[in-house]
Amino acid sequence: MIGPRNESPLVQGLLITLTYVFLGLFLLLPLVTVFSGALKSGWSVYLAAISEPETLHAVKLTVLAAGVSVLLNTVFGVCAAWAITKLDFPGKNVLNALIDLPLTVSPVISGLIFVLLFGMQGWFGPWLDAHDLKILFAVPGIVLATAFVTFPYVARELIPLMEEQGRDEEEASLVLGAGGWQTFWKVTLPNIRWGLLYGVILCNARAMGEFGAVSVVSGHIRGLTNTLPLHVEILYNEYAFAASFAVASLLALLALLTLAIKNFAQWKNARLLREASQVSEGES
């Protein structure tokens, strides 16, 4: 690796300036625009826009979809990471690769998958219709699409961490007489808690901001199947710029909050990883 010391001060300065310029142009400026756009017509317009019933409903739906997705994917992520790192079974590598599928597939296609599955022309469509069950263009579809897209985040965060930690402590717990459940709560979970939190936060951030997949399955019914990102788009298309920016600023605030918590969890997790590797180095 080329260390920064090998570069001349000029190149160093250039690189640093370039990074800041890019950061400012592509990240900071839009963020400022969102908040200035939201507050351009004053606080009263801003407050009115975000307290509108349709906006409030979109907030509720977004929180619901994100909440359910995070819950499902946390349980799944822990199970998958446990299975992949602590057990040996056939097809393990395939499972490990498949987990990444939602990351590599375009969200729009993820949404289409659900249309193909649950739409009137889809596999389960007629059956669902006969039993008067609504998935597509309804809340369950939105939750499903969100969960699908955010599926890998927790597992991806946990697998390297649990691999690094190995199976020793679980085996020790087992021979000391603990059951699988006790071992999980008393040994595994405390060891992965910061990585898990980090994964959950990433998963949540992605779930709240999901647009593509949700857009396909939602049907854009105001006050019914609109999430925050979809609501922003609708308001914008209706030339309600101040309102659209106001709602967008809510999402931006959520993002900033997530970033803060994420950094804290990451810092904690990195410290644990370092300790884990130090311990194993000291022993070998």
Added chain:
Amino acid sequence: MSIEVKNLVKSYGAFHAVDHVSFKLETGELMALLGPSGSGKSTLLRMIAGLETPDQGEVHLTGREATTLSARDRNIGFVFQHYALFKHMNVRENIAFGMRVRKAPEAEIEERVDELLALVQLQGYGKRFPSQLSGGQRQRVAVARALAPRPKVLLLDEPFGALDAKVKEELRAWIRRLHEESGMTTLFVTHDQDEALEVAKKIVIMNHGKIEQEGTPLEIFDRPKTHFVAEFVGESNSIDVVAENQGLAVWGPLRFSIGDIPAGRRARIYFRPHDVYVSTQQESLQVPGTIETTRFKGAFMELEISIGEGKNVVAHVPKGVSLASGFEKGRHVWLGITGFHVFQDSVTV
């Protein structure tokens, strides 16, 4: 509690980690499983503990079949190679773990933890975390943790492997004392022959998943049964010879009487450096040689002696004898072999 394994087999794909192994360890014995890395000794130990499932064969604990019993129900104390202490728990919590998960009364747990901290000489370290301990201290916590639920058997996987020489020495003596005081059936895995010879009362030597020899340290050292044991345990001069008539083999000026190996068969002879008798004057049955190198090994000197025809013999001579006799490079000496082992090769010439 006795341990008996019958015909244990464990393979990973085409690799036979443990290949039809049987042995028995009586109640109260202290045994070492000795072998090079990859010889299957750790896998064997893990199968006894219930951490690996054998492909074939049986594990008996106290005379009862335990092959299908899960690790948690075997009531075995296991000390892991890298200790496997719970990082997020302090020393007290680590030691108490086995009793807590078995729902022992809290007062009893506290009492037992104090007792064990005293036993492993770590009073005052109870509140420390594993990352704040030295290797030797971690190892002792691992032993205390394994002993806490009062197991009937103690299994240790390379217990001294990761420690420096001085700490290793102390812990060896400590483990031996612990065994003498508790009388607990103890089985440990090691690749270090000195460790096995010094600590164990009985040794099982493994190679390529099979048992090469089983016996007391003295038997193993003095009467190796196979090539492998002769080479692996202790230092040896090894020479290849072809049997001649009347049970004789010749190697340079040296003559060996190798018994009933038919003439024309290949054989390998092992003799230990301390079984080479070196003197400055000719005595009976000795051959001449010249000292090529001397190496100071502490209590003894290691001499490499050329006996002509490009053949060299390594000899160990007590330091005092060496100094008194003036053994140094270039010195002409006389040597004789006082003890050797011979193994017939299966291939004829």
